Amino acid sequence: MAMTASPAYSFGLSFEWGPTKKCFDSKSPPITLSKVPKGTAKIRFRMVDINVPDYPHGGGTVTYGGQTSLPYGAFRYKGPCPPSPHTYQITAEALDARGKVLAKAAARKRFP
Numbered sequence: 001m002a003m004t005a006s007p008a009y010s011f012g013l014s015f016e017w018g019p020t021k022k023c024f025d026s027k028s029p030p031i032t033l034s035k036v037p038k039g040t041a042k043i044r045f046r047m048v049d050i051n052v053p054d055y056p057h058g059g060g061t062v063t064y065g066g067q068t069s070l071p072y073g074a075f076r077y078k079g080p081c082p083p084s085p086h087t088y089q090i091t092a093e094a095l096d097a098r099g100k101v102l103a104k105a106a107a108r109k110r111f112p
Helices: none
Strands: 002-004 012-015 031-034 042-049 059-063 086-095 101-111
Touching: 012 086, 031 086, 059 086
Parallel strands: 012 101
Antiparallel strands: 002 101, 012 031, 042 059, 042 086, 086 101
């Protein structure tokens, strides 16, 4: 499910777990971007376990150069390691060169 948090843009993202291994995989999953706002210089990502929102999975920031997808391992984070299936949300913030948030997008997926 892709969600958009900014009415000015239709910025969106989706992701697949792909080669993500359960527990201790520090490489981000493959991510697909859509309708990235004009003027975006970087995209900041954060992952949250919806079932355990206080766990610090972290995220990363990537330089945006017009790409519509990010490969497995585009940034480092604490990968999923649930005792049973959990739902995870990846949030993206499109940032301009000064760090101003232009738009936000998010997607959720269960793991494993």
